[in-house]
Amino acid sequence: xxxxxxxxxxxxxxxxxxxxxxxxxxxxxxxxxxxxxxxxxxxxxxxxxxxxxxxxxxxxxxxxxxxxxxxxxxxxxxxxxxxxxxxxxxxxxxxxxxxxxxxxxxxxxxxxxxxxxxxxxxxxxxxxxxxxxxxxxxxxxxxxxxxxxxxxxxxxxxxxxxxxxxxxxxxxxxxxxxxxxxxxxxxxxxxxxxxxxxxxxxxxxxxxxxxxxxxxxxxxxxxxxxxxxxxxxxxxxxxxxxxxxxxxxxxxxxxxxxxxxxxxxxxxxxxxxxxxxxxxxxxxxxxxxxxxxxxxxx
Amino acid sequence: xxxxxxxxxxxxxxxxxxxxxxxxxxxxxxxxxxxxxxxxxxxxxxxxxxxxxxxxxxxxxxxxxxxxxxxxxxxxxxxxxxxxxxxxxxxxxxxxxxxxxxxxxxxxxxxxxxxxxxxxxxxxxxxxxxxxxxxxxxxxxxxxxxxxxxxxxxxxxxxxxxxxxxxxxxxxxxxxxxxxxxxxxxxxxxxxxxxxxxxxxxxxxxxxxxxxxxxxxxxxxxxxxxxxxxxxxxxxxxxxxxxxxxxxxxxxxxxxxxxxxxxxxxxxxxxxxxxxxxxxxxxxxxxxxxxxxxxxxxxxxxxxxxxxxxxxxxxxxxxxxxxxxxxxxxxxxxxxxxxxxxxxxxxxxxxxxxxxxxxxxxxxxxxxxxxxxxxxxxxxxxxxx
Numbered sequence: 001x002x003x004x005x006x007x008x009x010x011x012x013x014x015x016x017x018x019x020x021x022x023x024x025x026x027x028x029x030x031x032x033x034x035x036x037x038x039x040x041x042x043x044x045x046x047x048x049x050x051x052x053x054x055x056x057x058x059x060x061x062x063x064x065x066x067x068x069x070x071x072x073x074x075x076x077x078x079x080x081x082x083x084x085x086x087x088x089x090x091x092x093x094x095x096x097x098x099x100x101x102x103x104x105x106x107x108x109x110x111x112x113x114x115x116x117x118x119x120x121x122x123x124x125x126x127x128x129x130x131x132x133x134x135x136x137x138x139x140x141x142x143x144x145x146x147x148x149x150x151x152x153x154x155x156x157x158x159x160x161x162x163x164x165x166x167x168x169x170x171x172x173x174x175x176x177x178x179x180x181x182x183x184x185x186x187x188x189x190x191x192x193x194x195x196x197x198x199x200x201x202x203x204x205x206x207x208x209x210x211x212x213x214x215x216x217x218x219x220x221x222x223x224x225x226x227x228x229x230x231x232x233x234x235x236x237x238x239x240x241x242x243x244x245x246x247x248x249x250x251x252x253x254x255x256x257x258x259x260x261x262x263x264x265x266x267x268x269x270x271x272x273x274x275x276x277x278x279x280x281x282x283x284x285x286x287x288x289x290x291x292x293x294x295x296x297x298x
Numbered sequence: 299x300x301x302x303x304x305x306x307x308x309x310x311x312x313x314x315x316x317x318x319x320x321x322x323x324x325x326x327x328x329x330x331x332x333x334x335x336x337x338x339x340x341x342x343x344x345x346x347x348x349x350x351x352x353x354x355x356x357x358x359x360x361x362x363x364x365x366x367x368x369x370x371x372x373x374x375x376x377x378x379x380x381x382x383x384x385x386x387x388x389x390x391x392x393x394x395x396x397x398x399x400x401x402x403x404x405x406x407x408x409x410x411x412x413x414x415x416x417x418x419x420x421x422x423x424x425x426x427x428x429x430x431x432x433x434x435x436x437x438x439x440x441x442x443x444x445x446x447x448x449x450x451x452x453x454x455x456x457x458x459x460x461x462x463x464x465x466x467x468x469x470x471x472x473x474x475x476x477x478x479x480x481x482x483x484x485x486x487x488x489x490x491x492x493x494x495x496x497x498x499x500x501x502x503x504x505x506x507x508x509x510x511x512x513x514x515x516x517x518x519x520x521x522x523x524x525x526x527x528x529x530x531x532x533x534x535x536x537x538x539x540x541x542x543x544x545x546x547x548x549x550x551x552x553x554x555x556x557x558x559x560x561x562x563x564x565x566x567x568x569x570x571x572x573x574x575x576x577x578x579x580x581x582x583x584x585x586x587x588x589x590x591x592x593x594x595x596x597x598x599x600x601x602x603x604x605x606x607x608x609x610x611x612x613x614x615x616x617x618x619x620x621x622x623x624x625x626x627x628x629x630x631x632x633x634x635x636x637x638x639x640x641x642x643x644x645x646x647x648x649x650x651x652x653x654x655x656x657x658x659x660x661x662x663x664x665x666x667x668x669x670x671x672x673x674x675x676x677x678x679x680x681x682x683x
Binding site (some may be wrong): 022025054055056058060070071074075076077078079080081083084086087088089090091092094095096098099116117120271274278282285286287288289290292293294295296297 | 299302304327329330332351352353354355356358360361362364365366368369370371372373374375376377378379380394395398496498499524525526527528529530531532533534535536543544
């Protein structure tokens with residue numbers, strides 16, 4: 001049976017998450033069996049299920065494969081510089097506090113070059129939903145070692161295997177003060193969507209790590225088979241342990257992946273704490289920035 | 299529109315240049331500042347952080363200058379007027395996202411209270427050695443606007459112009475102070491709010507769907523949509539088309555980058571500002587800016603007493619450089635004399651524009667202090683021979 005391009009395009013427009021995406025930018029750039037598209041779809045679905053006002057939602061990405069997500073979401077979207085998505089998003093949030101601001105980027109972007117911003121945004125409990133897609137490698141630049149590459153795994157800059165300790169990202173986020181910390185793989189589509197939805201409704205620094213296969217580079221360099229083999233591996237080796245101690249959820253090469261919700265607390269976000277503090281110490285003299293932002297108009 | 303009175307501290311004050319600069323920003327309508335402490339600029343954000351809570355402004359001390367610069371680019375996209383403040387080492391870190399600001403066409407102001415460099419250099423002492431970094435510091439081709447005040451009063455006045463220019467042309471504007479002006483205390487008169495003219499963000503009146511975020515008007519500058527107003531725009535540091543979508547092609551680059559440059563170079567006459575004194579019939583013209591313009595006064599007086607006809611061009615807007623004016627002068631005079639607290643930066647522009655028609659003489663100073671006026675006088679006398 002043959003289908004025309006027009007039929008494919010018409011079908012795409014009817015896709016349930018089409019209103020949440022820039023369909024005029026499809027097809028996306030990601031490789032077949034890459035997990036990022038699935039994570040993006042889950043995020044779009046979570047926006048729908050959480051009934052988010054899309055006109056009041058902004059998304060910020062850095063650079064890299066996952067950094068392209070902002071460009072495909074039908075929101076106010078910022079494709080910023082490498083590693084700077086979190087401070088850029090901090091500006092967007094503080095400039096117009098009413099916005100729901102999501103940072104959507106990769107492991108290299110957020111925990112490598114952007115690591116300093118990550119820990120400080122978690123410390124000050126910035127009101128950001130941070131979605132980090134971890135594929136254990138720098139994909140866009142061709143498979144170099146990442147701060148998340150497991151010990152002994154090969155990368156193009158660790159051709160004899162990685163000998164540096166990787167980050168355990170949920171532990172990093174939790175120890176810096178993140179109020180919501182979860183990890184899923186991109187195969188947990190229903191749980192991941194629910195987790196996004198839950199995190200959208202929380203306040204403060206919310207961190208969700210999503211493990212996703214990179215068949216083009218990570219699987220190839222490590223002879224892990226096809227993208228489908230990698231997906232099956234992630235499916236079979238994921239173990240759900242809600243409330244697990246984040247310290248215990250580090251990932252070894254081709255070993256089990258502990259998933260679940262590890263932290264879920266309620267603490268005022270940075271801008272809420274600022275408001276409350278100034279109200280207390282300055283009283284009537286304090287003039288808060290209005291929710292629609294600090295812009296001037298006639 | 300007129301300034302928001304909440305940010306205007308009307309009256310006569312005794313302020314240093316850093317405080318005056320902060321007051322200028324608040325009077326200009328700045329309501330978001332992100333910064334990282336660095337000598338000799340920190341007093342600007344100290345002033346702002348103390349006054350912002352009373353006028354609906356938000357200050358955040360970021361973890362470094364990379365973050366400060368990224369945050370002001372982000373906040374500017376909410377329509378808020380934004381400022382960050384730094385000195386040499388921080389200015390180097392900001393270059394990354396100054397380039398992003400240029401590419402995304404984001405109005406904002408960056409203050410650099412210059413100190414001696416390179417590297418950590420002379421943190422508490424003056425310098426003017428970041429002038430070429432202000433022109434070329436970020437990678438790629440772009441044009442920005444840079445101003446240089448010579449006094450605390452100008453630190454206030456020009457700050458308002460800096461914000462207005464950033465809105466007019468949608469570029470980061472660099473405010474190139476120096477430690478001397480920053481830490482010099484003088485009388486600063488702040489006018490009533492209704493005497494301060496403010497250029498508001500030029501929001502599009504097109505509805506979402508019809509709006510193209512990077513379609514330029516006749517001036518080469520696109521209209522703006524704020525995040526949160528339903529436009530659902532896309533903006534990127536990648537080469538992009540009128541929709542703001544990335545296009546990886548030489549053709550798109552050829553569309554975009556010349557426009558980013560031309561919106562400044564085509565408007566040089568409107569942007570350019572300098573004080574001109576006694577250049578008619580002059581033999582020697584001094585080209586100067588910032589604190590050095592004031593130090594040079596004494597050297598000029600000394601040379602005039604010896605009978606030399608000395609004219610002065612004091613650059614207020616340093617970038618874009620007033621090329622044509624220097625070219626025109628070059629054919630009428632013997633020489634340009636350029637004193638600056640570096641080993642030869644703006645002098646390169648003067649020399650280029652003079653094109654061999656007039657001699658160009660640098661009066662260098664390595665930094666950490668200002669010139670001895672005698673050195674400037676001697677250079678003028680040499681030039682007049």
